[in-house]
Amino acid sequence: KQMMVREALNSALDEEMAADPRIFLMGEEVGEYQGAYKVSKGLLHKYGPDRVVDTPITEAGFTGLATGAAYYGLRPVLEFMTFNFAMQAIDHLINSAAKTHYMSGGNISVPIVFRGPNGAALGVGAQHSQCYAPWYGSVPGLKVVAPYSSEDARGLLKAAIRDPDPVVFLENELLYGESFRVSEEVLDPNFTLPIGKAKIEKEGTDVTITAFSRMVGYALKAAETLAKEDINAEVINIRSIRPLDRSSINASVRKTNRLVTVEEGFPQHGVGAEICASVVEEIFEYLDAPVERITGADVPMPYAANLERMALPQVEDIVRAAKRVCYKSISMAAAV
Amino acid sequence: KQMMVREALNSALDEEMAADPRIFLMGEEVGEYQGAYKVSKGLLHKYGPDRVVDTPITEAGFTGLATGAAYYGLRPVLEFMTFNFAMQAIDHLINSAAKTHYMSGGNISVPIVFRGPNGAALGVGAQHSQCYAPWYGSVPGLKVVAPYSSEDARGLLKAAIRDPDPVVFLENELLYGESFRVSEEVLDPNFTLPIGKAKIEKEGTDVTITAFSRMVGYALKAAETLAKEDINAEVINIRSIRPLDRSSINASVRKTNRLVTVEEGFPQHGVGAEICASVVEEIFEYLDAPVERITGADVPMPYAANLERMALPQVEDIVRAAKRVCYKSISMAAAV
Amino acid sequence: DSTATITVETSLPFTSHNVDPPSRSVETSPMELMTFFKDMTEMRRMEIAADSLYKAKLIRGFCHLYDGQEAVAVGMEAAITKKDCIITAYRDHCIFLGRGGTLVESFAELMGRRDGCSRGKGGSMHFYKKESGFYGGHGIVGAQVPLGIGLAFAQKYKKEDYVTFAMYGDGAANQGQLFEALNMAALWDLPAILVCENNHYGMGTAEWRAAKSPAYYKRGDYVPGLRVDGMDVFAVKQACAFAKQHALKNGPIILEMDTYRYHGHSMSDPGSTYRTRDEISGVRQERDPVERIRSLILAHNIATEAELKDIEKENRKVVDEAIAKAKESPMPDPSELFTNVYVKGFGVEAYGADRKELRATLP
Amino acid sequence: DSTATITVETSLPFTSHNVDPPSRSVETSPMELMTFFKDMTEMRRMEIAADSLYKAKLIRGFCHLYDGQEAVAVGMEAAITKKDCIITAYRDHCIFLGRGGTLVESFAELMGRRDGCSRGKGGSMHFYKKESGFYGGHGIVGAQVPLGIGLAFAQKYKKEDYVTFAMYGDGAANQGQLFEALNMAALWDLPAILVCENNHYGMGTAEWRAAKSPAYYKRGDYVPGLRVDGMDVFAVKQACAFAKQHALKNGPIILEMDTYRYHGHSMSDPGSTYRTRDEISGVRQERDPVERIRSLILAHNIATEAELKDIEKENRKVVDEAIAKAKESPMPDPSELFTNVYVKGFGVEAYGADRKELRATLP
């Protein structure tokens, strides 16, 4: 069966809300408008305004509010229209949600999910395009996941909602409308995916490519191209930014001896940097070539279509980097 | 001459304010209280309440306000009582300050300095101890510096204030009271340090240790200990997190073939991860041992003195890591 | 005589909070009436054309149109100078035009071209024109309000007799940073006017679903306010002139402009699920700001119906020409990816997606 | 008869905003009076002892003391139950005590010991006791207010007849998130009481230097409010009982408690640069909450001066014993570094500063 990511998220929300009355959905336009991206379609009708709560445009306020409700034992699912707007509320995610279980010596737990689209959409400019995976992923006390496919979306969202800790759930606007094959197992109401585990999307032997969210699709396309040139790439869908599944990555690199990391966000202090550092620390001796990072360009996101394309990783960038690590041929940097 | 970091900052502010009437200092308790950590001592008296402005405890509001004043052509120096509180205002640092020059195609520039203590102090717990160097350092449009010594503090603050772009200036509470020798040159009102350049604090041949802010002192102490065991460490004071002085780091590692990075902040997606990834990308073939990261522990900062000590890098951690990369002897991980 | 004084009455009295309201009688002239008509119809034409360009996929991403709200932009400009500052949110095309921006710069920006006011790098939400006192064009709801208070802070700091108009929507009116900024503006007597464009919806949320007290002109509590018919360009002009004087003397004031957007929130919102078509057509028929001026011009025999139609025809031509010109403008040069990151880039290297393939020295 | 009804008059009338104030007559009993005396003097003793421990370097970091403000904590508890929730900022020791926390848990936490209420991991600013409705202990100014509104949201969601008291200072009262939270509380009729402990200074900033309108009970605008003499435990009790009823029926209300802190802002602030010593001693002499109760007890012949002194002596002993016990409590086990990061750690590895030396499997 084919299922869109939007449906996968919607069905996960629906099933979890049906199963546990402590769960409520809150955010801007989640109710009457059916969600800015229609992820919550039909839920207001089904669960009523007490459990599907439209908020004013006051991110700091409603994030604090939802976090307080989680202290009390409810299980809020908080939608940010995009994660860019969560910056207004980031103090609550970090200081009120992530750190409280620790600071209270376990007295208070914070079972809450923060979800919404993260990273670049198309043509939305610098203020609406940032990827927050590295920031949230750096904070102990948070769990951070980033689904790619419908299977990921369903399995990880259900896991996140059932999890007793604060989970940051990073969606991608451009994936909402993408369809993926899903198995019967995935459709089961009890289906969940383990937080903290990566998925080998495609096995391979020559080079490991790590990616998350939309970039997994790009990595898979790159792998197809590479296959034509007899390079058998292994593609790892990271799925969980924190905890990071270091052992799966290590296992893959032990086999391929080569690593390319892919992400849409800014390069410095990114997920790729962490993966590279982690591999170097743990299995340095297995690396036959320098690790390569493919990332968003180190500039605010431009609006113009040609510049925007240059600012985001493209399949050919991944292909090029993979070839480089396989052949160890370092091309000249082109100046623009 | 000896000079405390506090004095170095104070004199830099004073001299720059004397030289340019567009500069004003704003923040909580910067005026009548003389600064929560007395960095702005005497400035209210000298420059009056129009130029030394005490604010209400409304970080989002006054950060937006100062950023708007910078749009208009003033040169605000905005003090956060600590950078933990800047999270309430981080949207303005990122979306209103860092990205505006780019989004406006150069129409608007944002000459502003965001400064204040960053990272851990002592005994202040999880909400008051975070290091934000990796977050701000990831954002194009920002410049991010972190002084260690009085020379750094003076030279970098003066450079930051004169810079036409938004600069995040990360101080350290525990350094304010530390004294350093300063040369005549440093005391000159025209003394500035270049943003984007690291400083070799101590030359060496056997291992490169990178650090910033308070950790530079730890790295230097570690180097002393290492010297006794005939390991000649080179200590690099990063100074500028963004732009990162990759070429100085590369030059050092080309010489020593070994690298240990040190920082107080959370490990994942940290400055050490970036430095490691950058070195691996650029001069992989020069590395004779895996890069080692010494970082804050991957937990919220605990209050109890014994746990807090475990949560922060200690000199002996740096020494141990440096020895490991020099002798390639990997000790067993101790489970606690 | 095109400069003869005509006195018109505002459509409604002003409702005020903690301040004596200005008079309902507004002075104007045939020339001003004609200018208002021309400016408002041109703005409207621009937005309608943007709608088409969006549908033709020549404009991408978010695009928020201003048609219905033109009287606010035009009336405000009539009361102030380009030394006064304006800052607004993402619904910024017509504010930019009002500040003296051109149609070509607008359309080129909307299409991401080199001749755009932000050189194609900002897009619909990020228009600026600092040299005429326009500070953007901001995409984060509420953020422009403290920024605007900061402009007012700078005006006062420099001892200039100018003021800043910080514009925001009814949805934004609940943002905490607005209350933080207002407190500082009042505490420090800053020459700031908060202009709440109440078009009664924040995206799909009706004002009363988002605010316990949708009387936005009163939401400043200790800060005075006026409710203004934002569909009446003369009420807007009168209120803005009054507010400027007030702000220079007494510090901040709030103007709530009762207005309406005809389009959906952005181009991805049909704009008809959360309000009735009757509501929209009712406003169009009874309160349209352009039609109000048309009637006034005709009533005062300043121009004939045909002459007004000619102006609208001319607008169409001017807009089409601007679009044609904008389309001729090339995409930004690829090197622009790395310009304007900093004013002073220190010559450091910055990276593209594949740093071994694409890197540049920052200017 | 220790339960006989005594009627006392509050020191001052309540000043109200958008609501009819409660009566000034408050019912009490000899027993309650004695309890108030005991509780307030014990709190004060605890804070004085914390001062000494801080100076002896047994308490580290930030430490904010509550002496002077005891009537707020004690009066509030007298009006509510442990099913009602309280949340406050960093000045939290006495709130914790009021909720039933022990002296040993407090001192052990202050000294970072295993028996601390947060197992030594929170410190002075982060006390909690969820099982008695105390939700901390928050270090970020203002943050606890939306969190508290969230507790009230949950109480209403679960259809319980309990309320939440969210406490904040006069400095915090300008925070935007407070206005955001208040709007939602009012919009959704949440059973929330905002308690502004106005001690007239936010750190070194006098209220009027930080707020254009320091009438905090009115700052809710459309939300009703009461100004209460926070140095009078009966006024506090009366106001809190009234507010609880109000909140359950009508939604949020603000209580501004006019109070005073004797100590500096925190232990690093001498507390005498921004206010005069005369001001402090004036409050001590004329408004001290403990002395008010002492006089009442003596006036009603409930106990003798000597008996009250004995209680204070006993407090001293109890506090000293608690400190001794807390000092015996060991530091947390090193393994605690890695506990409570998550409820469910998935058994992943977490790292110490040197990850090759110290790593642990998260429980």
Ligand SMILES: Cc1ncc(C[n+]2csc(CCOP(=O)(O)OP(=O)(O)O)c2C)c(N)n1
């Ligand atoms: C902080 C933040 N939250 C959410 C959004 C998404 N968003 C963009 S516009 C908008 C509605 C704003 O409504 P209003 O303030 O009334 O202005 P209008 O669009 O009606 O002009 C929303 C929710 C945003 N841009 N920023």
Ligand SMILES: Cc1ncc(C[n+]2csc(CCOP(=O)(O)OP(=O)(O)O)c2C)c(N)n1
């Ligand atoms: C967001 C934030 N900004 C600044 C601080 C530093 N700070 C801690 S307490 C305080 C003063 C608060 O005063 P008030 O709200 O009146 O409470 P009081 O201390 O008087 O009880 C400040 C500025 C902080 N903790 N959080």
Ligand SMILES: [Mg+2]
């Ligand atoms: Mg609106």
Ligand SMILES: [Mg+2]
């Ligand atoms: Mg106070």
